[in-house]
Amino acid sequence: MRCPFCGESDTQVKDSRPTEDGSAIRRRRFCAACGQRFTTVxxxxxxxxxxxxxxxxxxxxxxxxxxxxxxxxLNKRPVDEERQERIVNGIVRKLEASGETEIKSDEIGEAVMDALKGIDAVAYVRFASVYRDFREAKDFEQFLGSMDGAPLATEDDARHE
Incomplete structure (x- = not known):
């Protein structure tokens, strides 16, 4: 692995361990040429x-x-980085398991919406506002109105998981 600091191609692995969900290996590396440490996944x-x-x-x-x-x-929401990584891993696994090599961008957007809806209502609306290209306040009103009656995750739900 090439050192990202000096470009040296001879780096040493100092520690390897699986990520919490077991979907990847995290390696701590050391560059003897410049003395820097870095992590690869x-x-x-x-x-x-x-x-x-x-x-x-x-x-x-x-x-x-x-x-x-x-x-x-999820910025400034009560969802830790490990949980965010599990969300990404889940979506990627779902896409890979579909058997398709070409995935429509709206399928990815809907998968993110589904994942966020069950985790944090604010993040769900934030993502929807960009994904669905909200331009005015009424776009938010219509979207929020369409959510009435649909159970959404709250901040307390995110903390208890």
Missing amino acids: ERVQLRELVVLKADGRRVAFDRDKLARSIRVA
């Missing part, structure tokens, strides 16, 4: 996924982009 990838965008473009699936969007929706 190794995951199983079942297949190369391609995202089919609404405009017809095809782009490689980016797990980090998915994780970022979930982190943004």
Whole structure:
């Protein structure tokens, strides 16, 4: 593994351990050339996924982009990083298990919406506002009105899990 600090190709693994959910291996590495330490994460990838965008473009699936969007929706919410990582892993496993190599971008968005709906109502609405491209306050009103009667997770629910 190449050192991200100095570019040296000879780095040493000092410690390896599985992540909490067992879906990846976290490795602590050391670069003898510059003395820096860094962490790498190794995951199983079942297949190369391609995202089919609404405009017809095809782009490689980016797990980090998915994780970022979930982190943004959950920003300052009572959901810890490990739980966020489990959400991302669950969505990725679901996409890979579908058997399809091309996934429509709206399928990914709906999978995120489903996951967030059961975890945190505020994050669910935040994500929906970007995903569904809310432009005015009435868009929020309509969305919130459509949620009436549907059970949503609260802050207390997130703390107790």
